[in-house]
Amino acid sequence: MSDFTMTIGGAAPDATDSFGVINPANGEVFAHAPECTPAQLDAAFDSAAEAQRSWKLDESARRAALLAVADVLFAQAGDLAPILTAEQGKPLADATMEIYASAIWCQYFANLEIASQVIQDDEAARVEVVRRPIGVVAAITPWNFPLTLAFWKIAPALLAGNTLVLKPSPFTPLTTLKTAELLRDTLPPGVLNVVSGGDQLGAWMTGHPVPRKVSFTGSIATGKLVAASAAPDLKRVTLELGGNDPAIVLDDADPAVVSRAIFGAAFLNSGQVCSAVKRVYVPESLYDAVVEGLTSEASSVRMGDGTDPDTKLGPINNAPQFERVKGLVADALSKGAVATAGGKAMERPGYFFEPTILTGVSDGTAIVDEEQFGPALPVISYRDIDDVVERANGTHYGLSGSVWGADEDRAGEVAGRLECGTAWINTHLALSPQQPFGGFKWSGIGIENGSWGLSEFTEVQAIHRSKTGDGLNLSTAGIVS
Numbered sequence: 001m002s003d004f005t006m007t008i009g010g011a012a013p014d015a016t017d018s019f020g021v022i023n024p025a026n027g028e029v030f031a032h033a034p035e036c037t038p039a040q041l042d043a044a045f046d047s048a049a050e051a052q053r054s055w056k057l058d059e060s061a062r063r064a065a066l067l068a069v070a071d072v073l074f075a076q077a078g079d080l081a082p083i084l085t086a087e088q089g090k091p092l093a094d095a096t097m098e099i100y101a102s103a104i105w106c107q108y109f110a111n112l113e114i115a116s117q118v119i120q121d122d123e124a125a126r127v128e129v130v131r132r133p134i135g136v137v138a139a140i141t142p143w144n145f146p147l148t149l150a151f152w153k154i155a156p157a158l159l160a161g162n163t164l165v166l167k168p169s170p171f172t173p174l175t176t177l178k179t180a181e182l183l184r185d186t187l188p189p190g191v192l193n194v195v196s197g198g199d200q201l202g203a204w205m206t207g208h209p210v211p212r213k214v215s216f217t218g219s220i221a222t223g224k225l226v227a228a229s230a231a232p233d234l235k236r237v238t239l240e241l242g243g244n245d246p247a248i249v250l251d252d253a254d255p256a257v258v259s260r261a262i263f264g265a266a267f268l269n270s271g272q273v274c275s276a277v278k279r280v281y282v283p284e285s286l287y288d289a290v291v292e293g294l295t296s297e298a299s300s301v302r303m304g305d306g307t308d309p310d311t312k313l314g315p316i317n318n319a320p321q322f323e324r325v326k327g328l329v330a331d332a333l334s335k336g337a338v339a340t341a342g343g344k345a346m347e348r349p350g351y352f353f354e355p356t357i358l359t360g361v362s363d364g365t366a367i368v369d370e371e372q373f374g375p376a377l378p379v380i381s382y383r384d385i386d387d388v389v390e391r392a393n394g395t396h397y398g399l400s401g402s403v404w405g406a407d408e409d410r411a412g413e414v415a416g417r418l419e420c421g422t423a424w425i426n427t428h429l430a431l432s433p434q435q436p437f438g439g440f441k442w443s444g445i446g447i448e449n450g451s452w453g454l455s456e457f458t459e460v461q462a463i464h465r466s467k468t469g470d471g472l473n474l475s476t477a478g479i480v481s
């Protein structure tokens with residue numbers, strides 16, 4: 001696999017340098033992606049700006065185009081999924097689901113109303129509030145769900161009448177590059193440009209004069225750089241950043257049921273999910289039973305190469321993240337934690353780390369306080385519900401969290417006290433295109449998905465039509481009486 005091209009103005013630009021993409025299941029370079037030059041980035045933004053002039057004019061054409069994009073994704077899932085597995089590591093079935101989810105997001109936004117509202121209509125004036133596109137969007141994505149997270153941006157941005165320049169992570173550029181190639185006949189030239197390169201390319205994008213909006217998904221550290229870079233010319237920003245989601249088990253929960261569900265929500269994508277469960281708080285009375293359930297799940301789940309149909313969990317995506325997870329687990333073990341499952345890297349090529357359950361840890365240990373973003377889960381015991389809510393909230397993170405218990409009202413009351421963008425009750429990671437998703441505190445600015453996510457790709461415009469025709473009249477404007 002080495003024939004991946006960028007898409008700028010609906011075509012492949014001349015090849016320049018390239019960089020290697022590693023298969024995390026064996027640690028070897030298996031393909032190359034083009035390295036975008038500054039001149040090519042200029043060309044991408046210029047073509048997006050040019051395309052936006054006509055793209056913004058025809059809403060029904062945009063809806064039809066989004067449905068056509070969904071058709072292409074469904075039809076090509078069989079070709080795209082192996083590329084995603086090779087560059088990301090996830091099992092082929094999960095990769096296929098990621099392509100389907102991207103298509104479903106396009107279908108959802110293709111049918112979503114762009115809200116407008118008449119707020120005054122009387123003898124003095126008619127005032128309507130409408131949504132206008134922002135212009136060109138710079139979109140930057142991470143490596144855990146490269147395609148789905150790209151379409152969380154592409155679908156609403158395009159519906160609203162914007163055009164995009166999109167940069168996937170240098171660890172996982174290929175599925176996104178290939179998707180843009182496949183869409184060259186579906187979208188007008190310049191509407192969706194995809195460029196590839198390293199972190200520097202992202203910095204060029206956020207500082208570039210053409211885009212009026214940056215939509216970014218990635219780490220908190222990079223999100224802060226993006227916000228600073230977008231500030232001088234007041235670009236709009238949406239930042240979807242890291243999380244350190246707590247799952248709080250209540251004392252009336254069924255340990256067998258919750259440990260199975262929490263395991264699934266912590267280890268999906270080998271824990272590389274922004275809103276995965278990243279720390280579990282369990283009352284002392286249920287601690288041993290929940291640990292036993294989690295340990296049994298972690299010990300029996302099949303981790304391996306994503307191309308093996310029996311594989312449920314793939315490797316960690318890249319070497320730096322692999323080292324980080326190893327370091328966090330080693331640090332916890334050195335401070336007295338016990339691994340009831342896993343605890344170390346697997347002895348095989350690639351970036352495999354055993355599914356790990358850690359006990360004997362508490363707040364104040366890095367793996368509890370920070371986002372591990374990998375297959376290692378700390379389980380912490382508690383006595384007092386008010387105290388545990390405080391510990392769950394006592395962090396800069398605020399992406400999501402969950403509360404588990406038989407009494408749904410009680411669980412709901414506790415969930416309502418969590419300071420986070422999504423509070424789940426007896427589930428975790430339940431996401432849908434219509435459900436708003438975003439973070440409190442350092443987990444982000446703004447919202448993706450649903451009508452809220454669509455609004456982030458629009459400017460609000462008030463259209464005020466005077467019915468008196470006598471110019472500014474403070475009396476009819478309601479300012480003085």
Ligand code: NAD
Pocket residue numbers: 140141142143144145149167168169170197198199200201202203204206217218219220221222223225226240241242243273274275371373399439443444
């Ligand atoms: P990252 O911040 O390292 O990189 C994300 C993207 O930003 C990449 O494309 C990268 O090349 C680019 N980038 C790097 N430096 C940049 C700069 N200075 N300016 C502009 N762009 C730059 O994140 P990652 O390691 O790829 O992803 C993992 C992180 O993403 C985790 O923290 C995870 O929680 C978070 N994440 C959040 C969500 C969400 O929706 N909240 C979803 C998925 C992942």
